[in-house]
Amino acid sequence: MTSIKLAVIPGDGIGQEVVPEALKVLAAATPEGVTFEQTHYEIGAERYLATGEVLTDEVLADIRTKDAILLGAVGGKPGDPNLPPGILERGLLLKLRFELDHYVNLRPSKLFPGAASPLANPGDIDFVVVREGTEGPYTGNGGSIRVGTPQEVATEVSLNTAFGVERVVRDAFARAQKRRKKLTLVHKTNVIVNAGKIWTRLVAEVGAEYPDVTVDYQHVDAMMIHLVANPSQFDVIVTDNLFGDIVTDLAAAVTGGIGLAASGNVNPDRTTPSMFEPVHGSAPDIAGQQIADPTAAIGSVALMLDHLGYPEAAAKIDAAIVKDLENRQGQGPRKTSEVGDAIAALVAG
Amino acid sequence: MTSIKLAVIPGDGIGQEVVPEALKVLAAATPEGVTFEQTHYEIGAERYLATGEVLTDEVLADIRTKDAILLGAVGGKPGDPNLPPGILERGLLLKLRFELDHYVNLRPSKLFPGAASPLANPGDIDFVVVREGTEGPYTGNGGSIRVGTPQEVATEVSLNTAFGVERVVRDAFARAQKRRKKLTLVHKTNVIVNAGKIWTRLVAEVGAEYPDVTVDYQHVDAMMIHLVANPSQFDVIVTDNLFGDIVTDLAAAVTGGIGLAASGNVNPDRTTPSMFEPVHGSAPDIAGQQIADPTAAIGSVALMLDHLGYPEAAAKIDAAIVKDLENRQGQGPRKTSEVGDAIAALVAG
Numbered sequence: 015m016t017s018i019k020l021a022v023i024p025g026d027g028i029g030q031e032v033v034p035e036a037l038k039v040l041a042a043a044t045p046e047g048v049t050f051e052q053t054h055y056e057i058g059a060e061r062y063l064a065t066g067e068v069l070t071d072e073v074l075a076d077i078r079t080k081d082a083i084l085l086g087a088v089g090g091k092p093g094d095p096n097l098p099p100g101i102l103e104r105g106l107l108l109k110l111r112f113e114l115d116h117y118v119n120l121r122p123s124k125l126f127p128g129a130a131s132p133l134a135n136p137g138d139i140d141f142v143v144v145r146e147g148t149e150g151p152y153t154g155n156g157g158s159i160r161v162g163t164p165q166e167v168a169t170e171v172s173l174n175t176a177f178g179v180e181r182v183v184r185d186a187f188a189r190a191q192k193r194r195k196k197l198t199l200v201h202k203t204n205v206i207v208n209a210g211k212i213w214t215r216l217v218a219e220v221g222a223e224y225p226d227v228t229v230d231y232q233h234v235d236a237m238m239i240h241l242v243a244n245p246s247q248f249d250v251i252v253t254d255n256l257f258g259d260i261v262t263d264l265a266a267a268v269t270g271g272i273g274l275a276a277s278g279n280v281n282p283d284r285t286t287p288s289m290f291e292p293v294h295g296s297a298p299d300i301a302g303q304q305i306a307d308p309t310a311a312i313g314s315v316a317l318m319l320d321h322l323g324y325p326e327a328a329a330k331i332d333a334a335i336v337k338d339l340e341n342r343q344g345q346g347p348r349k350t351s352e353v354g355d356a357i358a359a360l361v362a363g
Numbered sequence: 364m365t366s367i368k369l370a371v372i373p374g375d376g377i378g379q380e381v382v383p384e385a386l387k388v389l390a391a392a393t394p395e396g397v398t399f400e401q402t403h404y405e406i407g408a409e410r411y412l413a414t415g416e417v418l419t420d421e422v423l424a425d426i427r428t429k430d431a432i433l434l435g436a437v438g439g440k441p442g443d444p445n446l447p448p449g450i451l452e453r454g455l456l457l458k459l460r461f462e463l464d465h466y467v468n469l470r471p472s473k474l475f476p477g478a479a480s481p482l483a484n485p486g487d488i489d490f491v492v493v494r495e496g497t498e499g500p501y502t503g504n505g506g507s508i509r510v511g512t513p514q515e516v517a518t519e520v521s522l523n524t525a526f527g528v529e530r531v532v533r534d535a536f537a538r539a540q541k542r543r544k545k546l547t548l549v550h551k552t553n554v555i556v557n558a559g560k561i562w563t564r565l566v567a568e569v570g571a572e573y574p575d576v577t578v579d580y581q582h583v584d585a586m587m588i589h590l591v592a593n594p595s596q597f598d599v600i601v602t603d604n605l606f607g608d609i610v611t612d613l614a615a616a617v618t619g620g621i622g623l624a625a626s627g628n629v630n631p632d633r634t635t636p637s638m639f640e641p642v643h644g645s646a647p648d649i650a651g652q653q654i655a656d657p658t659a660a661i662g663s664v665a666l667m668l669d670h671l672g673y674p675e676a677a678a679k680i681d682a683a684i685v686k687d688l689e690n691r692q693g694q695g696p697r698k699t700s701e702v703g704d705a706i707a708a709l710v711a712g
């Protein structure tokens with residue numbers, strides 16, 4: 015019997031609704047001889063508003079002892095006067111990504127046969143974004159002076175290291191090698207020059223070890239056009255933390271919506287638990303109504319199973335998602351739990 | 364007789380092809396009693412490669428004496444070993460925007476009746492992005508240590524001032540007031556916290572003076588989804604330099620392509636010449652073939668005429684663009700000069 019210790023963080027808003035469905039499907043997909051020993055952590059907006067606590071050192075230490083993390087979504091109502099902007103994002107989600115050194119933020123984009131793209135001619139979309147997860151403009155390095163006055167100045171520093179860039183670029187090349195052997199670097203090297211140089215250099219250097227992988231480059235602004243006009247040209251996209259955040263939401267949109275986009279915050283060195291979560295946020299505007307689509311959370315469970323060494327269980331979930339999307343056509347809207355039930359049933363059998 | 368001094372900078376690549384068409388249309392649209400006295404500046408990649416000069420203080424001083432600037436596009440072949448990344452962008456285009464204090468980068472997005480959107484259901488798109496043009500991550504503030512080694516660290520600093528944010532926010536509110544009275548701030552306040560706060564504060568403060576303008580907020584990543592799923596919800600979008608760069612390329616894509624997107628780099632205080640240019644770049648891959656669409660450059664002339672106080676001449680060009688787009692339907696591809704001829708003929712009436 016293999017016992018896997020799973021930290022479960024439903025978080026805020028629709029996170030609370032999609033995570034139970036993801037766990038339903040996990041139960042159905044768990045291989046013979048394996049058990050998931052779950053520990054649930056009720057952290058997020060509610061806890062913060064009640065106690066002032068976001069993610070304490072004790073909770074973080076406990077999560078660190080687990081084998082993997084399943085997270086729903088984090089973030090309160092935008093503009094809530096009791097929730098300083100970023101307090102949950104920086105203090106919880108990004109703290110986990112940074113403390114657990116999730117340097118590969120993995121975001122596959124695939125247009126499933128049954129999914130409706132908003133594009134008139136989406137083509138065959140199947141790429142994966144390897145987004146850097148631990149540096150760039152996300153380090154919280156910055157500050158403000160003369161706050162609230164006409165003389166206020168605020169800075170934000172993007173930090174980029176050869177160490178941090180090289181390891182994620184390496185991961186991206188290894189993935190490209192196993193796929194269609196094409197890697198696209200996305201950056202803004204013509205303006206963000208210093209950071210651009212370190213990315214360009216390391217893609218060239220690591221690329222020399224992968225002579226059969228074709229490398230190209232796109233500015234992040236031009237990427238907007240390519241993702242809408244011809245998304246099927248991409249295979250593996252490697253990019254920094256902020257550009258990756260932006261590009262993956264557009265990728266999710268063109269492949270049928272953010273309700274389908276799964277992601278993994280992966281530490282390929284496996285020295286810490288990796289974390290799997292839908293790309294979508296907590297969506298307070300639709301929370302509590304059982305109308306959120308749990309498919310992205312369920313797809314994240316598939317990424318988790320694959321990471322944990324159960325590719326067959328992962329493939330079962332992916333196949334069930336495809337089947338469910340096909341079954342959806344012509345159907346009316348279903349409740350969050352109905353989608354979870356349907357996919358779990360398909361996985362079971 | 365009113366004589367207007369116009370600096371013309373065709374620049375690189377397709378800039379050299381679209382600017383002559385824009386000037387053709389300008390000639391056709393110029394009101395009775397007005398002349399445009401043109402000074403052409405051959406600056407850009409070619410000049411740099413031949414002489415090492417980008418934009419000298421002398422040339423800049425000369426341009427400063429003009430009433431307006433028409434620019435094609437700037438930028439060499441990506442990866443050209445003789446062109447350090449950003450040398451032309453930072454040294455020419457951004458230098459002009461910064462030195463001439465073009466703090467309002469104005470980018471209207473409209474789905475013209477004859478234009479083909481890549482979206483299956485684009486709806487009625489008609490918004491304008493007011494992009495900050497003189498600060499944010501575009502200031503070139505940053506550096507690198509241990510360059511080329513595994514210990515390299517590169518930083519990029521986003522600079523945001525109350526002075527700089529307030530003035531562009533004010534411009535955006537004034538525009539919203541004259542349009543559908545809706546303003547959307549786009550930022551990433553949950554991560555880029557310091558800069559986010561200054562933008563949020565000033566939108567709230569200036570907004571208090573515009574009680575009839577509805578204000579909302581979108582994270583830049585979520586904006587990707589909205590621009591693809593429901594772009595018609597937007598009226599005026601105000602955002603920082605980098606987010607504006609990204610969002611306007613997506614806006615151009617969903618309204619029928621970057622070949623149609625016009626822009627103005629405006630100094631509303633009119634102490635310096637404002638600069639008008641297509642949103643597209645120099646596109647070295649298609650340059651010299653007379654296949655680039657000059658419509659964006661022509662639309663930029665309309666923005667220029669409007670800025671210079673000739674709204675009727677501007678409206679004539681806009682109407683001719685719409686008519687030409689309608690005429691295009693069913694036609695095969697036309698040469699760059701044929702599009703210019705057609706629009707000029709429509710303007711001439």
Ligand SMILES: CC(C)[C@H](C(=O)O)[C@@H](O)C(=O)O
Pocket residue numbers: 088089103104107108259293295553554584
């Ligand atoms: C919630 C937010 C901090 C987060 C990010 O910016 O990374 C989210 O947008 C994402 O993409 O996972």
Ligand SMILES: CC(C)[C@H](C(=O)O)[C@@H](O)C(=O)O
Pocket residue numbers: 204205235437438452453456457608642644
């Ligand atoms: C060429 C480049 C420096 C420029 C920018 O980033 O502003 C361009 O993309 C634009 O949008 O005008």
